Amino acid sequence: MREVVQLYGAALERTVALADPATMDAMVRDDLVSSLLLVHGLHPHDVETRVRTALDSVRPYLGSHGGDVELIEVADGVVRLRLLGSCNSCPSSSVTLETAVQDAVQAAAPETTGIDVETPDSHELKSGVISVESLFSHVHADGGGTHWVEVPEFAEVEVGEVAGFRVSGTDLLVCRSGDDLYAYRDRCPVCEHSMAGAVLERMMGRPARDAAVLTCPTCSAHFSVYGAGARVGTGSEHLAPVPVLIRDGVLSVALADDSVIPVT
Template sequence: MNAIDQIPTKREDLAGLAGDIERVEAIFSSWDETQRNAVEAYRRAIEDLHGEALRRLVRGLKDEPAALAAMKQAVTDEVVYAVLRRHNILKPSLSERVEAALDGVRPMLASHGGNVELVNVRPPAIEVRFVGACDGCPASALTFHAGVKKAVEEACPEITDIIQIKGMSNAADNDSVRFVSPFALGAVGGWHLVCRLDEIPQGGISAVVVGGQNVILSRQEGVVSCFQNACAHLGMELDGGSIDEGIITCPYHGFRYDLSSGECLTAPEVALQSHAVRVIGNRVEVRLSS
């Protein structure tokens, strides 16, 4: 009995059927190139035949209300759904597209010991939650807006409300070290000691010069953020602007920014340039972005 004869047959669940295919593919992978190419050509021919047959079947039935209802019921079966998705007869579900968007930012989160999970999909809204080091991290607002929110909005424009569900972490209560968002723009160079934490007014900002650049430090509910002291509109300095409940208004042309994330509330397509910031004890350190 050869290796292929030992592959179990008549499995019914998707995982088992897919596992059988993977085991057969593992056997093929040990064959020489000519044999592998022949198997690949055979596989493509079979898939093309099945795909065309399925497309003709769907086209022939979709105009019949009863048949259409039956097809909609059939695709709730995981095997039927997987095969129709394989042949691009069904479009990916909204949940799948959201997960794909989140997969795009997960490597960055993982590099900081964190992750994001999709909690709920209720169009036009979704709910997400940070886990691991990202849960409760003071830099999570920047990570959410510059990473997760942006990725989902680009991939799924029909989602207009992305809600961050808070986790159970108490990390925000730890004043000894403040973590840096992995989405702080291209941080380069080392850390600069810029001031003491108590020199930044609670609910306000402090303008300082770091490495020859003008920046503002914001302290909102214990979270310290750092941004270029330049409005994204025309580059005018922001430190003379009014602040109301964590929102700073440019004193020149009225552009408004969320000081926890740098997000522009006046023109959502722009944002303040962010810099990495951390607090160790009472020391505030900044690492400039490129």
């Protein structure tokens, strides 16, 4: 078996040597081929370049929740990041880190061993070094992990529309504001009823992008779409956001393996 692997590696090395720049670029952008290049130590990009590319791939998701991420450096196997915008304090920060950033960084640079997270207002560490293995710790503690599910049907949701979907046994509420898609678990945290029938509204007196809110049809509570589902006004409740990313060219959501939301 070892000889076969070595043969494949030698053949791949020969392919890399013969490839022109355009072909090499196409190989790097293909997730499967890129993984093989990493396994055999033939990837043409250094770890920092790969991490930057990985963060670029999740930047649309972070932006849809009012945030961004800045790469400070990669040193001694640790990726140092700074969260910007509402990602620093919004209720979906853990979701953002654990599903979007961790998944992208680990796939692009499996040799990294941890992530440092800094606040945008200071260079003090927000939570110290987060090992790659522990980023999903609270999900695993609940007895499951996470998995990505392709949801190309989400693309059919039109601007201003709110739609319900059942994905792998989980009921989700999906809406589109502008060019951005947002997904939440279908449960109002205030009255604990389904959000089925919720409408997307705009609140007067707020900046255009921050004005989009989802209104619960049962208790009329308002939740900020751009603010990761945080309740508008009194109360600290928030909807449970679900990451939506384009992975391998297909819209996908990240769900907990044991996540099943009952229909109410």
